[in-house]
Amino acid sequence: MVDFGRVQKELQECSRDMEASGIKIAPVSDNLVHLSGTIPGPIGTPYEGGTFHLDIKLPDGYPFEPPKMHFVTKVWHPNISSQSGAICLDILKDQWSPALTLKTALLSVQALLSAPEPDDPQDAVVAQQYLRDYQTFKGTARYWTENFAKTSSLGVEEKVQKLMEMGFPESLVRSALEAVGGDENMALEKLCSS
Structure with missing residues (x-):
């Protein structure tokens, strides 16, 4: 059974630090097992200036099982599926620990944007481009950020x-x-x- 007291506490802590981190987590429904996360694109990366939305679902075993997260915002990155938004990150799989929080998970996802791991890709096409033609990768990632992660674009x-x-x-x-x-x-x- 999900520990809702803990989830509430995590949401409160995250909203207190929101100014500093730029990371937001909000419930999608009343039951607190479906959440929506937002991370800013890291400065100095092709994702800078973008706001990335993630869908977060808490399994019954949370916090002993990792939250299930995927990107809703399309993102061009070796460890994130350009099709489904699935994320390849060890702490969202076998390296999860109950000591981690939703915020630390989102911070790790944000760190992944800064430091791709093309040798352990989620999206082989993007990983190949990253390894073989970094300039094109950077241009494509920036283009996707401009088109999908910028809130100032046309409604x-x-x-x-x-x-x-x-x-x-x-x-x-x-x-x-x-x-x-x-x-x-x-x-x-x-x-x-x-």
Whole structure:
């Protein structure tokens, strides 16, 4: 059974340090087993300036079992699946300890953004690019950060409006944007090719 008292305490501690760390955790539902986490992209990395959202589910055995986390925000990184957002990080698997908290887990994920482990990849394609052509990797990671992790980019409604002005029907525009994670250019390509 999840220790809800502990989860409450962890959420309070995290919100107290939010100014300093930039890390946020909030319940998605009333039952505290489904949470949403936010980490800022580390400074000096291609992820700088981005805000990354993670989905967190607590197993019944928490804190004796690790939380299940994956990125909701698309991210280009050797240890994070560009498709599913799955994270390859030892403390989220066999190196978890009940002494760790949700905040330390998110700090570890943030540290992973700064220090990829391409030899133990979650996404082989990204890892190969990281190892063989670091400049292209950096450019792609920065591009994904700009497109998916920047909150200042155009809102969904503005994108829908813009694409509808080009003559596409609203329902198609919305489904195209949804299919490509809100990337306006990719949505336009999809609309033009359908």
